[in-house]
Amino acid sequence: MDSKIEKEIVIKRLKDKGYLLTSQREYILNLIIKNDNHLTIKDICHLVEDPTIGQSTVYRAIKLFLSLDILRKINFGDNDYYELSLENKHNHHHLICSECGKIIEVGFDYLEDLEKKIYEDYGFIVKNHTLRFCGICKECEMKRSADAKTYEK
Amino acid sequence: MDSKIEKEIVIKRLKDKGYLLTSQREYILNLIIKNDNHLTIKDICHLVEDPTIGQSTVYRAIKLFLSLDILRKINFGDNDYYELSLENKHNHHHLICSECGKIIEVGFDYLEDLEKKIYEDYGFIVKNHTLRFCGICKECEMKRSADAKTYEK
DNA sequence: CATTATATGAGAATAGTTATCAATTAATAA
DNA sequence: TTATTAATTGATAACTATTCTCATATAATG
Incomplete structure (x- = not known):
């Protein structure tokens, strides 16, 4: 994750509800950060094809992050994008x-x-x-x- | 349609591109107007079940109206709603x-x-x-x- | 180290949307 | 009016997006 501070916030929010920051979840978050906070789920599914992360995992991770207010969904025209919701x-x-x-x-x-x-x-x-x-x-x-x-x- | 003026605008916008205001299209527009301009496609599909309008027709009509700027899509949370885009x-x-x-x-x-x-x-x-x-x-x-x-x- | 809880990936199941095509309806011309 | 052409519709098939299931893997805990 970009900064150590952000990573700690993410870990805390997950841990408080009994979830873990797995390598897949971290990888997905990093993708979003590295791409200016504006990726669609489709983008993410394509980008993780190489270090194969199953697409159910992508969907599950996004949903989890939304529920914990780690990500926020924004809608531009026809697509939903996801951006960090920290700070x-x-x-x-x-x-x-x-x-x-x-x-x-x-x-x-x-x-x-x-x-x-x-x-x-x-x-x-x-x-x-x-x-x-x-x-x-x-x-x-x-x-x-x-x-x-x-x-x- | 609510007012005669609105209906004429709709007919004109359709006609200019070679489309017609069919009874199905008019019915769908009226539904949206009658429901405070805030229906989802799912809502519309359910509401037209009685005077049966096929759901492909619903999708096609919405798409057409969007392209002619007769309807506009607005996004609240998880759903897309459609509202009149006239005036x-x-x-x-x-x-x-x-x-x-x-x-x-x-x-x-x-x-x-x-x-x-x-x-x-x-x-x-x-x-x-x-x-x-x-x-x-x-x-x-x-x-x-x-x-x-x-x-x- | 054993046990328990959590997470993962593959594929099945479901939901949402678009495309196909024969039949219908409306517009236009004779 | 009737014939001809263009546009539209509904049913269904095809496709895409999302969620569910379950056996396996990984991490946490005692």
Whole structure:
């Protein structure tokens, strides 16, 4: 696992409920971390084909991690992705480029005011939120305007 | 369909691409509208069991509506729901009560500032967004505090 | 070291989705 | 109206995704 601290948190969360951090489970977590936290189950099944981990084990591990809040599921369009749910990562957003598919994480939150207003208007107490933006990333936009210039000639 | 205007928009979008508004397609759309815009495919398959519409037709219709931007898919937790994508409904948010599962639509947007900041910091041009809040709705919270009082006695 | 609990992999079973094709329905032209 | 063509449907088969089963393996505990 990336850092020793994270690994210890994972072991603790598992142990508290009587589970173990097996080599397969650790391998799967590392895969997700190494791939920017944005893998689908299909991706994982393919990536573990070599050091063969059975796909039932993949499904079981993901489910377990979700239930212990070690992973969190995020949904972009047609696919479910999994990302580490440790630390205080609860308040970040995702930018998805519709041109190249890149996923960018936004570090700031800025929804406190909105949550306050929701409580005032609807009496709804917000515990958690997910926000994703679709659009065009910087690089794709630059490519686009470069192409546009070419046509002008 | 609810209003004549909506039906005409749907017919136009279909016709422009050479498709027809069949009774089955209209029935499915009406189901979604009548159920507060929040049905899963499974729900729809069950609801159409009586005036039998084959389930391949359900899948095909949903797919078609998505491709023509007549429906839009939203994802809450484990399920995909479908809602009408007509009018300027693009900027509303969803509140999901984790106690009773109710889905409430929030009429206001308030993300312009955030989108501006994202452009400034990341050069990312936002075209669209989805935001959902999980928490406790007014009614469930009231029930909760009522229960809490009972225990105090 | 023996015993018990937990986890694994292979494949069977189930659920969810898509593709195929003959029959039906709607649109268009004569 | 009738003939012709295009689009749609429903039943079922095919395929994909996910879960279950069970014998075996591994780790923890006494």
